[in-house]
Amino acid sequence: MQEAIQKTVQRTTIPFGPQHPVLPEPVHLKITVEDEIIKEVVPALGFVHRGLEKLIDIRDFHQMIQVVERVCGICSMIHAMCYVHGIEELMKIEVPPRAKYLRVIWSELHRIHSHLLWLGLFADSFGFESVFMQFWRIREKILNIDEATTGNRIIVSVNVVGGVRKDLSQDQMRWILDELDQIEQMTTQLESTLFEDYTVKKRTIGKGLLPSRQAVELGIVGPTLRASGVAQDMRQLGYAAFKELDFEPVTENNCDCWARCRVRYREVLQSIDLIRQAISKIPAGEINVKVKGRPQGEVITRVEQPRGELLYYIKANGSKNLDRLRIRTPTFANIPALFTMLPGMWLSDVPVIVLSIDPCISCTER
Amino acid sequence: MFKMTPTILKNFLTEKATRLYPFEIREPYAHVRGELVNNSETCNFCGICAAKCPSQCIKVDKKSATWECEPFECVYCGICVDACPQESLSQKELYRKPSAERQHIIIKGEIRPEKPDAPVA
Amino acid sequence: MLENVVSVSPDTLAGEIAKTKYEGFRFVTMTCVELDADTAEVIYHFDRDFTLKNFRLKAAKNADIPSISHIFMAAFLAENEIQDMFHLKFKGLIIDFNRTLYFDDNAQTAPLCRYTVSQIKSPEPESIQNSGDV
Numbered sequence: 105m106q107e108a109i110q111k112t113v114q115r116t117t118i119p120f121g122p123q124h125p126v127l128p129e130p131v132h133l134k135i136t137v138e139d140e141i142i143k144e145v146v147p148a149l150g151f152v153h154r155g156l157e158k159l160i161d162i163r164d165f166h167q168m169i170q171v172v173e174r175v176c177g178i179c180s181m182i183h184a185m186c187y188v189h190g191i192e193e194l195m196k197i198e199v200p201p202r203a204k205y206l207r208v209i210w211s212e213l214h215r216i217h218s219h220l221l222w223l224g225l226f227a228d229s230f231g232f233e234s235v236f237m238q239f240w241r242i243r244e245k246i247l248n249i250d251e252a253t254t255g256n257r258i259i260v261s262v263n264v265v266g267g268v269r270k271d272l273s274q275d276q277m278r279w280i281l282d283e284l285d286q287i288e289q290m291t292t293q294l295e296s297t298l299f300e301d302y303t304v305k306k307r308t309i310g311k312g313l314l315p316s317r318q319a320v321e322l323g324i325v326g327p328t329l330r331a332s333g334v335a336q337d338m339r340q341l342g343y344a345a346f347k348e349l350d351f352e353p354v355t356e357n358n359c360d361c362w363a364r365c366r367v368r369y370r371e372v373l374q375s376i377d378l379i380r381q382a383i384s385k386i387p388a389g390e391i392n393v394k395v396k397g398r399p400q401g402e403v404i405t406r407v408e409q410p411r412g413e414l415l416y417y418i419k420a421n422g423s424k425n426l427d428r429l430r431i432r433t434p435t436f437a438n439i440p441a442l443f444t445m446l447p448g449m450w451l452s453d454v455p456v457i458v459l460s461i462d463p464c465i466s467c468t469e470r
Numbered sequence: 471m472f473k474m475t476p477t478i479l480k481n482f483l484t485e486k487a488t489r490l491y492p493f494e495i496r497e498p499y500a501h502v503r504g505e506l507v508n509n510s511e512t513c514n515f516c517g518i519c520a521a522k523c524p525s526q527c528i529k530v531d532k533k534s535a536t537w538e539c540e541p542f543e544c545v546y547c548g549i550c551v552d553a554c555p556q557e558s559l560s561q562k563e564l565y566r567k568p569s570a571e572r573q574h575i576i577i578k579g580e581i582r583p584e585k586p587d588a589p590v591a
Numbered sequence: 592m593l594e595n596v597v598s599v600s601p602d603t604l605a606g607e608i609a610k611t612k613y614e615g616f617r618f619v620t621m622t623c624v625e626l627d628a629d630t631a632e633v634i635y636h637f638d639r640d641f642t643l644k645n646f647r648l649k650a651a652k653n654a655d656i657p658s659i660s661h662i663f664m665a666a667f668l669a670e671n672e673i674q675d676m677f678h679l680k681f682k683g684l685i686i687d688f689n690r691t692l693y694f695d696d697n698a699q700t701a702p703l704c705r706y707t708v709s710q711i712k713s714p715e716p717e718s719i720q721n722s723g724d725v
Contacts, residue, residue, distance in 0.1 A: 146686065158702055163524065170524035170547050234474060241487045248499075255503035255561075261547040267550065297473040323618040323665035341641055351628070402593055404636065404643060413652040417622045428703075432620040432669075440665045469693060 107233075109339045113138055118451065121149045126229045126455035127131075131466040133442070133458070137451055145446045147439055153469040157429050164424040165191060165399060166265060172416075173259050176430060176467040178218045179409045181210050184263040186407040189343060190418040191265050194399035203267035204345040205386040209280075210254070210262055211407075212375040212382070213343070216287070217246040218410035219368045222462050226365055227298070229459045230307040235297060245283050252276070256450055265444035267392025277383050284376050299366065308362040312445035314360055322440045326412020327371065328461050330355045331363035338408035349381045361460040368462075370409075398422050409434050411462045433467035482495055491573065498563040503548045505562040510577045512558040519550035519559060535579040541566055593634075595644045601657055604648060608659045611637050616644060618663040623673040625704050631677055635659070655682040655723040668692075 115136050122130035130151035132133060136144035159171050172187045173180040218421055224239035249255045254260040254270050262268045262330035270281075278346050308337045315322065316332040329336055330353060337353035343415060354370045356363035412434030419428040438461045445457050489496060498504070515537060517530040527543035528550060530536070551559045599607050616637035624632045626649070633656065635646040650656050658681040660667040670681045671692040678701035679689075690698060 145595055148688075148692075150691070150693040155702055161705070166522070167524040170545060171551070174545075185566060233580065244487070252499040255501055255548065256546060259545070259547075261503075261549075269548075293477060297477075317654065321664075323663065338641075364510060404593060404645075406643075413619070417618060417634070417636075428551070428622075428624045430620075430624075431624040432609055432622075436668060437620070439668060447637070 110410070115143065118442075120454055121457075124455070126459065127463075128225055129463065131458075131465045133454070135446070135451070135454065140451045142446050142449050142451060142454070145442055147442060149465065149469055151469075152466050153464075156290045156470045157431060160426040160429050162425075165420070165426055168426065168429065170261060171264070172431065173188070173261060175470055176306055176409075176433065177258055178221060179214050179411070179414075179467075180259045181207075181214045181262060182407055182409050182414065184261075185211055185344065186405050186414050186416045187418075187429075188263045188265050189407065190403045190405040190416050191399050191420075193403050194401050194418065194420055195265070195395065195397060197266050197393060197395060199267055200390040200393060201345070201387045202271075202389045203391045206270075206272060206391065207263070207267045207344045208346060208382045209272070209379050209386075210250075210260060210268075210443065212379045213246055213249060214260075215375045215410045216372050217243045217250075218466065222368055222410075222459075223298070223372075223449055226456075226459050227304075229455045230304065232301075232304065233272070235294060238290075238294055242287055245287055247282055249280055250402065251326060256389075258358050263315045264392060264395075266395040267390070268393050269392070272386075277386075279381065281383060282378060288373065288376050291369075292339040295369065296391075298369065299362070305362065307456055308365060309358070309360060310450055311361045311453050312460055313359050314409050314441055315446055319359075319441070321435050322444065324412075324441050325437045326409070326434050326462075327354075327364055328412065328438050328441055331367045332359045333357040335383075336413075340408050341406065343407055345382065347387075348385065349378055350453065351378055358403075361456055364460045368410075393462055398424055399426070411435055411467070412438065431470055433464065433470070435461070435464045435468045438463070495564075500563070502563045503546045503551075503561045504564045505566045506539065506541070506544055506546070506550070507560055507562060508539070508575075508577050509558045509560070510537070510579050512556050513537055513577065513579055514556055514558075515579060516555065518553050518555060522549050522553045524549060532580075535581045537575075537577040537579070539575040540573075541575055542569075593643075593645050595642070595696065597644070597646050598647045599648050601648065601650065601654075604646070604657055605659065605662065607646060608635065608662050611644065612662055613647075615639055617667045619643070619670040621666060623677050623679065623703075625677065626641065629653075631679060633673065633679075650679065652677075652679060655680045657681070658683040658685075660685045677701050 115138050118135045120133040120135050121127050122132045132148040133267040134146040135142055150169055156171055156175055163171055172183045175183050220239050220243040221367050224236040227235035249262055251257045253272055253276055254262050262270050314332050317332050319332040320328050333355055335353040337356050354367050354374055356366050402419040404417050406413055414434060415432040417430035421427045440462055510538040514533045515530055515535050520528040525543050527540040529538040551561055552588045616639045619623055619638045620634040622634045626632050629652055631650055631652055633648045633650055637644045643667045656679060658670055660670060667684055667686050673679055675690050677691050
């Protein structure tokens with residue numbers, strides 16, 4: 105009898121990933137469980153490391169734009185924007201105001217489609233596949249806008265040092281506004297399913313708690329942090345044209361998976377509103393300036409990605425190749441959150457909780 | 471409980487959200503960056519595209535007047551098209567079809583006699 | 592053009608970082624930059640109310656650097672990454688992957704170090720631009 109009791113409390117280590125039906129990207133978690141309750145978790149990375157930071161040795165600083173776009177497929181435009189902000193600051197280039205607004209429009213389009221993708225994957229993680237399909241159908245509209253306005257669907261390659269490569273015509277802007285109306289209407293239709301459904305609430309409310317004090321201590325960023333009630337959004341720095349647009353960081357106070365889902369859902373609507381504002385305020389004029397010379401010095405730029413704060417450290421020595429490029433992606437900062445979220449939860453909640461930080465492992469390992 | 475029902479019913483009545491892709495191809499949007507083509511008649515083999523290409527998939531040899539491209543290394547960014555001084559490079563509106571074999575494009579032009587005041591790449 | 596840069600030495604590092612935490616800063620990340628064949632520079636970035644504060648630490652490549660992961664737990668990933676990429680050693684890491692965060696067990700190279708990689712062929716990092724292919 106005593107032996108039997110001892111057996112029940114014995115610890116077992118269960119490998120989760122790197123290949124798991126719910127994970128969009130490979131991350132490996134060594135989960136130590138006692139019965140079905142998680143006691144400890146250790147992440148292991150290294151499945152998609154590509155060494156993109158090393159490419160500065162053989163690519164010049166203009167070509168690096170296309171390289172950093174490929175750090176992450178979902179938020180490619182925002183990576184490139186962060187990078188060109190850094191180079192522009194080093195070379196003291198003033199970007200034309202119209203280019204700034206165009207950058208805002210495309211970056212917010214990327215935020216919407218990233219969040220819609222996540223909302224779909226999140227629904228899929230607790231087995232709600234019809235919601236997954238609905239969200240991805242809405243996302244298709246954004247991809248079509250990207251394809252029609254920039255030429256490519258996901259890796260849009262619109263940023264160059266000194267501005268943007270493509271302009272939006274009046275017709276295109278009107279079309280974008282029409283499409284956004286439809287996207288807004290289709291997204292709000294799904295609100296009650298996602299937040300009031302009994303099963304969904306059972307799977308998300310109270311799961312993966314991350315109190316705000318711990319979130320700040322662990323350096324958590326982005327929607328994961330805002331779901332813990334901290335109003336921190338790098339767009340408040342006012343890069344590109346964000347200082348001329350009116351917005352408030354979206355926050356929720358529940359600190360759980362439901363709140364993180366809610367923050368991202370509300371950010372979709374916020375981004376739609378931001379694009380409308382940007383289109384209504386966009387000034388006429390040039391979209392890029394001629395660039396001469398080479399960058400020199402070191403700079404840190406930060407922008408808000410769909411997943412949180414993105415940081416680029418650029419060190420240049422005046423030659424055409426950079427000295428050092430450091431990319432800190434938001435998932436890199438959010439992985440420590442799993443140490444607080446997972447212990448104490450059931451093993452069956454792991455997929456939902458892991459997905460709730462929106463892990464982008466390709467970003468993390470670069 | 472039945473929050474999705476109106477959406478599902480509507481889905482029965484509206485057209486499909488997906489296409490049977492290889493059989494049914496949507497009209498491409500204007501200015502989509504698809505397959506890269508080089509016009510051998512206008513190309514002067516200056517090599518600017520090869521220098522600018524971020525994926526370094528283009529090789530140009532000015533002496534023998536050859537333009538080579540690894541089409542499956544191309545990332546469809548269109549930097550070379552923007553940079554081409556002769557407007558010889560262009561992109562089709564459709565993407566390149568997948569292939570089981572490696573492809574290599576070589577364009578040979580006629581070797582032009584070098585003019586003393588020819589623009590240097 | 593970095594703002595609020597404070598130079599620290601390995602001895603004063605832990606004290607400065609602990610003070611920063613007490614002042615309510617959030618750990619952002621760490622950056623390692625190779626300076627020359629023997630030294631590297633580790634920059635610690637902290638943020639409070641959208642203002643960055645940076646600490647610069649000049650470190651010899653063969654000496655141990657004190658880890659700050661017991662103060663800011665989030666630093667363990669960044670420190671492990673620097674161990675992988677620059678072959679530096681952090682002392683007192685709370686979760687030490689021992690250079691296997693990105694690599695296999697027997698990896699010996701330091702990919703982001705230019706001097707160790709290119710010294711045999713050419714001393715100038717510039718000259719390797721054209722020889723490498725991806």
